[in-house]
Amino acid sequence: xxxxxxxxxGALASAAAHTAGVGVxxxxxxxxxxxxxxxxxxxxxxxxxxxxxxSEVLHSLVHAGxxxxxxxxxxxxxxxxxxxxxxxxxxxxxxxxxxFVAAATASDRGVGFALKQAQRLWALERGARVMRWTFxxxxxxxxxxxxxxxxxxxxxxxxxxxGPMNDGVNDxxxxxxxxxxxxxxxxxxxxxxxxxxARDRAAExxxxxxxxxxAVRDDRRLWCRVPEDIVALRAADPALGLRWRHxxxxxxxxxxxxxxxxxxxSRDGWYLLTPNPANTxxxxxx
Numbered sequence: 001x002x003x004x005x006x007x008x009x010g011a012l013a014s015a016a017a018h019t020a021g022v023g024v025x026x027x028x029x030x031x032x033x034x035x036x037x038x039x040x041x042x043x044x045x046x047x048x049x050x051x052x053x054x055s056e057v058l059h060s061l062v063h064a065g066x067x068x069x070x071x072x073x074x075x076x077x078x079x080x081x082x083x084x085x086x087x088x089x090x091x092x093x094x095x096x097x098x099x100f101v102a103a104a105t106a107s108d109r110g111v112g113f114a115l116k117q118a119q120r121l122w123a124l125e126r127g128a129r130v131m132r133w134t135f136x137x138x139x140x141x142x143x144x145x146x147x148x149x150x151x152x153x154x155x156x157x158x159x160x161x162x163g164p165m166n167d168g169v170n171d172x173x174x175x176x177x178x179x180x181x182x183x184x185x186x187x188x189x190x191x192x193x194x195x196x197x198a199r200d201r202a203a204e205x206x207x208x209x210x211x212x213x214x215a216v217r218d219d220r221r222l223w224c225r226v227p228e229d230i231v232a233l234r235a236a237d238p239a240l241g242l243r244w245r246h247x248x249x250x251x252x253x254x255x256x257x258x259x260x261x262x263x264x265x266s267r268d269g270w271y272l273l274t275p276n277p278a279n280t281x282x283x284x285x286x
Contacts, residue, residue: 006125011116012117020111020114022072022082022114026122027069033068040084058086069085070084071117082164087210096130097122097131104205122183140227143271144265146265148264153180154271155261156256158179161172161175173234173245199266199270201270208244215251221273222260223271224255226244226269227286261275
């Protein structure tokens with residue numbers, strides 16, 4: 001990685017943190033990591049005694065060469081934790097970095113972007129070229145952030161990756177995930193290529209659980225719609241949420257078998273899947 005790329009990444013990380021009104025730094029002390037574990041428990045609606053990433057696990061990841069990034073803002077009682085992210089990578093660094101988790105409070109716009117840019121800088125400084133993580137393909141705001149804001153590509157579709165989950169966010173659902181592959185040479189904010197006019201002309205191939213269109217396609221692209229708020233839908237009607245899961249799974253597994261990959265998400269909730277995306281990062285060398 002050239003010094004110029006790393007320098008630009010540092011400038012972007014600083015600017016993103018400034019825009020979000022936070023300071024982002026790595027933490028490795030007992031109190032700081034405990035606060036991150038508690039924060040992640042709050043996000044996943046779990047008791048602090050049963051966080052999704054216990055503090056001893058986070059300490060181990062840091063000891064193994066990973067990093068826990070925390071974003072701090074200013075509240076009425078002083079400094080407050082507004083977001084956190086955890087990443088690791090195995091030697092050699094060109095195998096790519098892996099982000100275990102990144103989360104921010106819903107009201108803190110821009111914190112997630114600041115965290116990802118801090119992770120990017122950390123990974124670049126250690127020679128990594130690609131960062132990967134997984135996300136729920138039904139959560140459209142995350143899909144839009146990952147594919148459009150960051151410019152990542154959905155490199156693989158994983159069916160029920162974790163098996164049953166018992167946290168307060170995912171209860172009653174199956175854990176399908178998309179892997180986001182982010183070329184670390186890409187600073188963020190990709191062009192939005194949803195092409196809504198072409199989507200409107202495309203032929204419908206499947207109906208969604210709500211009776212509307214689920215998937216449409218032309219001769220080379222496919223669009224797939226996801227619900228507006230799967231978290232709220234899952235809480236109100238778990239059976240309907242699960243029907244959406246299975247419907248989207250069927251579209252994606254078929255499309256990925258054809259060689260299509262998710263490259264964009266429109267504001268109104270439509271994925272765009274295209275063949276051989278130009279911005280797919282190179283696979284790490286074995």
